[in-house]
Amino acid sequence: MKRSIFIIIILVSLIGGSIWVYKKFFKSKSNRTVLETVSSTEFEPIQVEKEQRDLFQLESIRIEKKNFRRTIPLIGEVAAVPDQVVEVPSRVSGRLVSIKFVEGSKVEKGQLLAVLDSPELARLRSSFHSSKTKHSAALLNLERIRNLVSMKLAAKQEEIDAEAVLKVNAADLKAAEENLRANGLEPNEETSGKYYIYSPMSGIVLNRNALPGSIVTGTQNLATVGNISRLWFMAKIFEGDLSKISEGSKADVILNSYPDLVFAGVLEHIGEQVDLDSRTIHARFSFSNIGRKAKIGLFGTVKVVTNTGLGILVPQESVFKIQNDDFVFVKLSADSFVPKKVILGSSEETNIEVKEGLSEGEDIVTKGVFELKSLFLKSSFGEEE
Structure with a gap:
């Protein structure tokens, strides 16, 4: 009797275990089947009650x-x-008496800085x-000696010596003039040590490296002036996209700092050499700096227009992923709703x-969409046991 009960217990345990294994195996297999067929476009519609x-x-x-x-989107920076950025050097050493600008100032060409x-x-x-005085004296002396020579009152050698002195003085004067011009000055009657520094171009003072009263050297840059009404966007083109774009293509520059602002640009130049590390090609875009919003060094994306035409556009939030x-x-x-697999292309806004x-x-x-996706997955996978 006891032996029969023991055998029955063992059989019940085996049957129960088999049923549990069967459920788990086929449940897992069913789930895998859904995952394997998720790439198919054939799905049963899901029904959604009005309350849902x-x-x-x-x-x-x-x-x-x-x-x-x-x-085609490309990443890069401004x-x-x-040619539109110029350094303003001091040219000569000395002490800054006054400074007429600050960083961010608008300046005109020729404006005193x-x-x-x-x-x-x-x-x-x-x-x-x-040198100028000596040259004038030598010139007068030569004319005087020439008059004496013509009247037989001086020897020819004196005239030759006077001409040599004039040539030496003329060379010294020329060197003195060039020294002034090399420092941005034209020779004039000014005798003081005052040096006036003017802006070489119209634009914005991008930075200032000067303090009133400070001592500067002849090689120190006091400021950087730039015309930033038009800027470059430097990007990289992947090899696979090279055949799709060309110089002259229109493009939209979108900076990370201003995601809702589009700068209209154009592809000016495609590099001639591949970067061996990144396998990309240099690309240079030119764009108008709307309201001076773009700043040198900002990162962003440029969307290069490849072509235009008819197509089906859907909101990005309507698309979801499965595997x-x-x-x-x-x-x-x-x-009634059914999921359909789609192949996506380019994005626009x-x-x-x-x-x-x-x-x-x-x-x-x-x-x-997210709620429908959750309902679809629940109906497809069922509840785990």
Whole structure:
């Protein structure tokens, strides 16, 4: 009797274990089957009761083809146009008497920026005036001797010696003039050591490296002046995108600091050499600096226009992923929805192109997508035991 009961218990245990293993195995297999077929476009519609639709706040739109621009995004940063940025050097050593600008000031070409008191400049001017006086005296002396020679009152050798002295003085005068010009000054009657520094171009003072009363050297840059009305955006093109774009292509520059502001640009130059580390090619875009919002060094993205044409655009929030595949929910009726796999293309603002998977006239869900996805996965996978 006891043996029979023992055997029955063992059999019941085996049967119960088999049933549990069966459920777990086929449950897992069923889940794997759903995952394996998720890339298919064939799904059973899910039914959504009115209470759930109200709770999810579902909204949908009807698909229609629209004209839009296909673009390729490239990352990069803002840079100044080299020819539009100029350093303002002190040229001569001395003490800064006054400074007429601050960083961010708008300046015009020829505007006074600073006044420098320079003993070095005083010596240069003194040398120029001394050479000029000697040259004038040598010239008068030569004319005097020539008159004497013509009247047989002086020897020819004296005339030759006077001409030699004049040539030496002329060379000294020329050297003194060039020393002044090398320091940005024209020879004149000024004798002081005052040096006036003017802006070489119109633009904005990008930085200032000067304090009133400070001593500066002849090689020190006091300021940087730049015209930033137009800037460059330096980007990198991947090899696979090189055949899709060309110089002259229009582009939209969008900086990380201003995601809602679009700077209209154009692709000016594509580099001739591949970067061996990143396998990319240098690209230079030129764009207008709207309201001086763009700053040198800011990072961002440039969207290069490859072509324009008709296509299906959907809001980006209507797209969801399952196992790295993209899907949207198609509305079949007021309470029936089915997920459809789609192949995406280029994005435009808040929309994205659907290259395959949707047809014109279909209705897709744009709001409540996350809730529908959760309901779909729950109905597909079921509850874990």
